[in-house]
Amino acid sequence: MSANAGLPNEPSLAERARRIRRNALRMGEIQGQGYIAQALGIADVLAVSYFHALRYHADDPHWEGRDRFLLSCGHYAIALYAALIEAGIIPEPELETYGVDDSRLPMSGMASYTPGMEVSGGSLGQGLGIGVGMALGLKRKHSGARVFNLMSDGELGEGATWEAAMSAAHWKLDNLVCIVDFNNQQADGPSTQMLCSEPLEAKWDAFGWFAQRVDGNDIDAVREAFDRARTLDEAKPRVIICDTRMACGVPFLEARERNHFLRVAPEEWQKALRIIEAEAAP
Amino acid sequence: MSGAKPRLTTAAMIASIASEGQKTKAAPFGHALVALAETRPEIVGMTADLAKYTDLHIFAQACPDRFYQMGMAEQLLMAAAAGMAKEGFTPFATTYAVFAARRAYDFICLAIAEENLDVKVVCALPGLTTGYGPSHQATEDLAIFRGMPNLTIVDPCDALEIEQAVPAIAAHRGPVYMRLLRGAVPLVLDEYGYRFELGRAAMLRDGADVLLISSGLMTMRALEAADALRKDRIEAAVLHVPTIKPLDEATIVAAAAKSGRPVVVAENHSVVGGLGEAVAGALARSGIAARFRQVGLPDAFLDAGALPTLHDRYGISVSAMTTTLREWL
Structure with missing residues (x-):
């Protein structure tokens, strides 16, 4: 089972999210740049995923009964590493090797490099289709495991995403949960100005999915959405559209207009880390 | 008897590549x-x-x-x-x-x-x-x-x-x-005691005058062309290369190195980037400077039409290939 069994000494989900942000900032500091705004924005969703929703064994990342978490948006690797470190799947000291030659933590997530990284994402729009195949395979094996696919809002522009969305409903894949990180920011600007995917909830609904849209930085709301997705008694796939704030938790980074690929000055990393550390539970 | 079937002359999505009277499965x-x-x-x-x-x-x-x-x-x-x-x-x-x-x-x-x-x-x-x-x-x-x-x-x-x-x-x-x-x-290869092995090329017939290297349906064309050339006292070897990658370079190089015979690669593919260029690269890397030709499709978007017409037009029918080989040899 997941690390969060509701024990009294267990850190809260908010504390898990704070530590995920801290881990990500420490990795970002090593390279001096990166997709840190996405990592800070998705930290709450990852905290709920890894410390509330997912079943896994930290000491056995290939455990057959695990829920599969696919990082379709491979450039969010820094965020997932931060969560995998907090979950005990990757040893914490290894974060010092982020993006360094021969590291297990390359800047874009790849399955063969990193324990707990299920797919080689990065060619955006592939994760959901792979998830359809895995969900079909799990059903063939009569497995109760689920597939969670995390994708960025930019991936909504890829046609293959919608092929997979149609297919998941066609096969009634109730073991597939898609998480859309809607931070409305992609390489060239706001996603809604690049190729508008709104009305998004209605689109997924029309494609035959159980669709929810929540504030992705409201941990209680995210947890409740995951619970509804897991317990829904309908033979359809589930999507949780998470509206997140780029760089959430570090106000001076949140305020930057172009933060898809953040360049942060050396002294600013420490400033950001101090902000996150100050939130630590007493 | 209704006589020979008229030759197909219209375009069809699904056209058999079997020639008249050929055994099929x-x-x-x-x-x-x-x-x-x-x-x-x-x-x-x-x-x-x-x-x-x-x-x-x-x-x-x-x-x-x-x-x-x-x-x-x-x-x-x-x-x-x-x-x-x-x-x-x-x-x-x-x-x-x-x-x-x-x-x-x-x-x-x-x-x-x-x-x-x-x-x-x-x-x-x-x-x-x-x-x-x-x-x-x-x-x-x-x-x-x-x-x-x-x-x-x-x-x-x-x-x-x-x-x-x-x-x-x-x-x-x-x-x-x-x-x-x-x-x-x-069904052609049953007459050659052939067994498929992944990654292996197979010499289906030997001949001193020219080495035909082929894959796919062009191997059956090459075998028929070799029969036709024999009437002109040209003995053609046919090396079938069913695995394009990894290429059985050792067998190809050994066959091409023999007796200085010219090498012709026949493929149902553009002359760009297929078996022909793969073989050429293997020969060049091995220092074999055999006379080298390709029988293949032109680097072009091809016409619509009946397959027999198109195979003649683009040189991969038995008759077109045989004519080409006679001209070269």
Whole structure:
């Protein structure tokens, strides 16, 4: 089972999210740049995923009964590493090797490099289709495991995403949960100005999915959405559209207009880390 | 007797490549997959609305609970096949060669090949095997796929070889692209005591005057051309190379090094980036400067029309190939 069994000494989900942000900032500091705004924005969703929703064994990342978490948006690797470190799947000291030659933590997530990284994402729009195949395979094996696919809002522009969305409903894949990180920011600007995917909830609904849209930085709301997705008694796939704030938790980074690929000055990393550390539970 | 069938002169999507009176077998891929599936429960069949035209319908009928109709969505087909393979299954994913090579390339490359997953991509209408025009003629599929790391590429000649290749590619760990002849598929290699071995080229007949190196349906053309050349006292060797990648360079180089005979590579593919250039590269790297020619399709979008017309027009029919060889030799 997941690390969060509701024990009294267990850190809260908010504390898990704070530590995920801290881990990500420490990795970002090593390279001096990166997709840190996405990592800070998705930290709450990852905290709920890894410390509330997912079943896994930290000491056995290939455990057959695990829920599969696919990082379709491979450039969010820094965020997932931060969560995998907090979950005990990757040893914490290894974060010092982020993006360094021969590291297990390359800047874009790849399955063969990193324990707990299920797919080689990065060619955006592939994760959901792979998830359809895995969900079909799990059903063939009569497995109760689920597939969670995390994708960025930019991936909504890829046609293959919608092929997979149609297919998941066609096969009634109730073991597939898609998480859309809607931070409305992609390489060239706001996603809604690049190729508008709104009305998004209605689109997924029309494609035959159980669709929810929540504030992705409201941990209680995210947890409740995951619970509804897991317990829904309908033979359809589930999507949780998470509206997140780029760089959430570090106000001076949140305020930057172009933060898809953040360049942060050396002294600013420490400033950001101090902000996150100050939130630590007493 | 109604006499000889009139030669087909209209374009058809699905035209048999069998010549008049040639022995054929029906749907060898479908039947071989059904036979293999009996002992390999992890095998599943997947397609993108082309089961019927890739002979996968035989498998779908025999094993309906192991057949996945993914709809007309080739990117999804390949991504989902990758997902199936990640869960321990061995998908045979079928479509037309054009759609796999052109539309779904990124998915075969990143979702399947980068992770070295056990997906077998089996594609009908390779090269010029339909008169439908460029939308369906995969004249450059080998050029596209040869550059993909981890991918094994197979181009079988006839029904016998397809039957033998199916268990062989299933036994191979990793992704495979196989060019498929479907429907009534000629049976030729049974007369040569041939057995398919993945990664191995096979000398089907020897001859001192010219070395024909070929794959796929061009091997049956090369064998017929060799018979025709014998009447001119030209003895042609035919080296069949069913595995395009990894290429059996040792056998090719050894055969080409023998007796200074010219080398002609015949392929149902563009002269750009296929077997011909692969062989040329192997010979050049080995320092063999044989006279070298290619029989293959031009670097062009080809016409629509009846296959026999087009095979003559583009030089890959037996008669066109024989004429070309006579001129060169």
